[in-house]
Amino acid sequence: MANHVTMNSLVICCIDGRMKLSALAELFAQNSLPEGTYDKVFLAGSGMALIKGTMTEEQALLEQIRLAKKLHQINEVVVVLHDDCGAYRIHDPIAEAEVQEKDLVTIAQKLKGIFLNLGVRGGIIKGTASGELSLALEIL
Numbered sequence: 001m002a003n004h005v006t007m008n009s010l011v012i013c014c015i016d017g018r019m020k021l022s023a024l025a026e027l028f029a030q031n032s033l034p035e036g037t038y039d040k041v042f043l044a045g046s047g048m049a050l051i052k053g054t055m056t057e058e059q060a061l062l063e064q065i066r067l068a069k070k071l072h073q074i075n076e077v078v079v080v081l082h083d084d085c086g087a088y089r090i091h092d093p094i095a096e097a098e099v100q101e102k103d104l105v106t107i108a109q110k111l112k113g114i115f116l117n118l119g120v121r122g123g124i125i126k127g128t129a130s131g132e133l134s135l136a137l138e139i140l
């Protein structure tokens with residue numbers, strides 16, 4: 001049996017491979033998430049699945065959060081969306097950002113209703129198409 005593991009956070013991120021793992025780790029570290037302190041889930045559209053996905057996607061994602069809480073005692077969920085996301089299929093970047101900002105609030109409300117003592121942070125990675133990524137996480 002491995003040593004007891006605790007993690008501060010569970011990060012939920014889109015599967016989009018244009019965001020390289022090393023680049024994601026750097027962005028997360030810039031947002032007080034040093035590598036090795038968070039669990040992660042990759043799902044197309046990230047947290048979008050919690051409010052606009054199929055029931056199967058929603059249940060799978062909620063189960064990952066439950067498991068991270070049970071096994072690693074996480075105290076926050078970090079929902080990371082990104083621009084130019086294929087799951088959103090919104091071609092106008094301004095319109096996409098507006099929808100995603102609203103979704104982050106809705107996702108956070110839903111999570112806080114289900115997991116009473118988990119904090120929620122969220123943000124949108126910019127620069128997916130150019131590869132010059134940036135992210136500023138906010139408390140939701």
Ligand SMILES: [Zn+2]
Nearest residue numbers: 014016085086
């Ligand atoms: Zn995506």
